[in-house]
Amino acid sequence: MNIEQVILTGLTNGSIYALIAVGFVIIYNVTGIINFAQGEFTMLGAMIVISFVDFGFNMITAAILTIIIVMGISTLMYGLAIYPLKNTKNSLTTIMVTMGLGIVITGISLLIWGTEARPLAPFTGNRPITFLNASISHQDLWIIGSCAVLVLFIYLMFEKTYFGMAFRACMSNKEASRLMGISTEVMAMLAFALSAGIGALAGIVMAPVTFAEYDMGMMLSLKGFVAAVLGGLTGAPAAIIGGFVLGILESVGTGFISSGYNDFIAFAALIIIMLIRPSGILGHKSIKKV
């Protein structure tokens, strides 16, 4: 396999991890919670969009409805299980709650959709495009493209809107933003909804490539978490870079060594990176030791 192909494959997988990692980072920065149900949003996105398409909706309507539904599920999840824990000081408790919610969502999905992998037709044509020395499918372009559009969207929202400013205020100082009249609870709820929307989008664009399976959420959560920490858990741009690094490490492992070892290579490299830069690739150099 040539180097261009490896990088392109890495970028495609990396886009998915990046989208999940961005979800992690948004929730983590606003609420301090590491949401291990993040990958479930992606699974739900893939599953629900396939169901809508099977019902006969066109792709765009199906995608929009899916994103709205997943955001609704996430908001409900926040209201029922996360909000009641707002006075808990132990971050372990909330992490475990999100894991439990992930298991519940996985179980419900199994109940609804069964165990077999469900396919989805690619959004546009099937013929791969040759680019430099590598070939890339239409769907891969969709994945990379939607990641790029989302990055732009997040940037504009965070930097140019009043809402984004409130969000950033919450991220940098919760107490001060509360004093300024920003409701941190509402912000937390919105963070959950936004992350779920991003996660669902990742699921929608990846479904034609990977298919959708009820149990793919937890693994996606773990990989997204890894990408987020790799970026330093500080902000969306770092998370995106973390996602790409993880994606490329994986495809290098697959392409040059052996497909059986790709996870091994990716995680070994990850551990080495963490040893050299414990604060993440773009993280602040001063790490809180206490």
Place this chain on the structure above:
Amino acid sequence: MKTKSNIKVLGIIAVLVVILPLVVQNSYLLQIFINIGSWTLISLGLTILLGYAGQISFAQAAFMGIGAYTAAIITVTLHWPPLLALITTAVISSIMAFLVGLPVLRFKEHYLALITIGFSVMVFVLMNQLSDITGGPGGFIGVPPFSIGSFVFKGDIANYYLIWGTVLISIFLIINLLSSRIGRALETLRSSEIAAKSMGINTFLLKMKVFIFAGVLAGIGGALYAFQLSFIAPNTFNVLESITYLTIVVVGGLRSVWGALIGAIVVTVIEKGLTHLLPLIIPDAGGELESIAYGLLLVLVLLFIPDGLGPTIAKSFKNKRNMTKSSKLKTLDQSN
């Protein structure tokens, strides 16, 4: 005082454990008790790691796998006696835990979570890929039963005593540990790491000891699992299985010596109960409802009993006892 009452409880449990196989002759039930025993063993160290050191580890299943495969390879491939294999298992798991913990235990909790996820995935890949040594995805067949000298632990009852003996000894060690200097240091670490540091406690070393201890117990649990079943496969030691052990610990209660035991019992009972009850109510229900119930249990316990079942039971028991101490003493006198 606490130590004494814990030892007393341990005594009662030990008696129950000894009597149980004499009363219960059903091999299916015995299998369930063996299962509870190994889950307790694997989760025991996690109780202290989560409860006192505040560190999340996803590596319990991986350590269990390392233990199981070490035991299998040493006894089958190298033809060493099982006792020696068990000791080697403990040594290898502790070295592994040391290496995993070394770079990250200085930092906040999610670094250990991250590294243990990575470590578990790597261990899982190796189990599948090194098929010359491990048998690959198909698994490793023909692990002999555990034996000391000429005494072979063959059959369910012998394995039951073997596993529960190990569990009881481990709990006894933890009770002693918690009432020692290390226990007091852990107590300080739990309430405030800064305070612990300023008292001159080397918190890194302390966390490391706890992490290694948790790893070794899981490794031994895995080895005993291999000796008992004689067949092991990588899927049992997948990183996602570690979530089961986290659930056990959280449900049973962090910071309680009995947390792992109570959690293992509750989770096993719920799992087995659902497997048998659900088909009666909904004929074509499969594993999905089990996992929904499982996740719901975890969420509900965390929302409504954040301390877990262990400490909550202990508290209500203590309150009752304080209230009725005098009357209880009277009834004791009468019964005597």
